[in-house]
Amino acid sequence: MITPTITTDPQALTMTVTAELDVPVERAWQLWADPRQFERWWGPPSFPMTVKEHDLVPGGNISFFMTGPDGEESGMWEVLAVDPPTRLELKDAIVDDRGIPVDEGPASVVVTFTARAGGTTMAVELMFPSLEAVEQAATQMGMAEGMKITFAQIEGVLATA
Numbered sequence: 580m581i582t583p584t585i586t587t588d589p590q591a592l593t594m595t596v597t598a599e600l601d602v603p604v605e606r607a608w609q610l611w612a613d614p615r616q617f618e619r620w621w622g623p624p625s626f627p628m629t630v631k632e633h634d635l636v637p638g639g640n641i642s643f644f645m646t647g648p649d650g651e652e653s654g655m656w657e658v659l660a661v662d663p664p665t666r667l668e669l670k671d672a673i674v675d676d677r678g679i680p681v682d683e684g685p686a687s688v689v690v691t692f693t694a695r696a697g698g699t700t701m702a703v704e705l706m707f708p709s710l711e712a713v714e715q716a717a718t719q720m721g722m723a724e725g726m727k728i729t730f731a732q733i734e735g736v737l738a739t740a
Contacts, residue, residue, distance in 0.1 A: 608664030620732040
């Protein structure tokens with residue numbers, strides 16, 4: 580099972596989730612580049628994701644909704660930068676059913692893929708707009724636990740795709 584390392588840096592206003600994947604960088608990149616693979620692992624199992632739009636180019640959007648016990652929650656990432664297969668930068672927002680932002684999540688998300696002996700290190704750095712937002716994500720929202728559950732699903736996607 581893939582167990583990520585999660586570090587929070589209140590001074591830098593970041594939370595970083597790092598996972599060691601036993602696949603080449605190009606294969607790890609597909610976890611984000613292929614919308615069908617992405618929706619199979621991003622988010623906890625109790626909130627299955629459906630990707631509506633997946634335009635992985637600068638200025639493009641990744642829009643999705645997650646269906647939980649209390650209904651749907653929509654999200655959107657604006658794609659700020661793409662350097663396949665090593666780096667992806669996104670701006671995060673929670674949106675209403677019309678795609679209009681109603682609440683900002685982390686200010687941005689930077690995903691990096693680094694080759695290592697026998698595989699890839701994937702790091703997802705969440706950058707928050709304030710110390711309060713970092714603390715809320717880390718404690719009140721349970722984001723660290725959610726990320727552990729989310730990343731545990733990657734192995735199954737890698738085995739079948």
